[in-house]
Amino acid sequence: MVQSANFPIGIFDSGVGGTSIWKEIVTLLPNENTIYLADSKNAPYGEKSKDEIIELSIKNTKFLLNQNCKIIVVACNTATTNAIKTLRQKYDIPFIGIEPAIKPAALSTKTNVVGILATKGTLNSELFESTSSLFKEKITIIETIGKGLVDLIENGEINSPEMSKLLATYLQPMLEQNVDCLVLGCTHYPYLIPQIRKIVGNKMQIIDSGLAVAKQTKAILEKNNLLQVNMQKGKHQLFSNSTIQVLEMLVGNQIALTEIKKRDF
Ligand code: DGL
Secondary structure, three states: OOOOOOOOOEEOOOOOOHHHHHHHHHHOOOOOOOEEEEEEHOOOOOOOOOOHHHHHHHHHHHHHHHHOEEEEEEHHHHHHHHHHHHHHHHHHOOOOOOOOHHHHHHHOOOOEEEEEEHHHHHHHOOOHHHHHOOOOOEEEEEEEEEHHHHHHHOOOOOHHHHHHHHHHHHHHHHHOOOEEEEEEEHHHHHHHHHHHHHHHHOEEEOOOOOOHHHHHHHHHHHOOOOOOOOOOOOOOEEEOOOHHHHHHHOOOOOOOOEEEEOOOO
């Protein structure tokens, strides 16, 4: 299919978390139209097998291609680390992915101990394994599965006592092991930064790659001559295949021309 600069940017995640990336993209590229899929009916992806994650990622990609998306941003570390290779082999369209930002953490750490909070699916993936092995000689990497965090966020329980308790069980051991850089390896987690700060204070730098993904999206659009030239504000459609309440809570009316709908895909 011939791509046009007027076509939308497609973005998907296992649920509402990828809106942390969507916000960076629409802020950096305000004239682009976007379609965001929250596959909340199937969240969390992090506990699923690689094959299941690939199957769900293909389903989301097909839907976005049917909507004429010119580029697809896989706004999910779990889907990127397990499925982006297959997606790139299968479809002739640019894909942008997100992976835990170990490199910036390795460059910033003073204690040489870096913490990574991510899903089981991300931490067990071959892609994560090969990236992290590049740094393991120089720094100690404490990998922690954030089991349960995505479920609570999907339920809208970002500030609940359960969330604080769960976060403390993951972060206290990191504090004890002298972690000074914490990599947020899941796109849901930026919504937890205020809660994380309450536990770790200023003892850790928190690293997430939302802005880097937005910049990479812009660079790849430019390279392919697909950057929107129309100067009107972009329109945004956000679809969830579950309830839309949490999407509305996280995105609300922060960005003009945004429509949030329940839709099957
Ligand atoms: N936002 C997804 C990620 O970045 C969450 C994964 C999940 O659904 O478990 O990995």
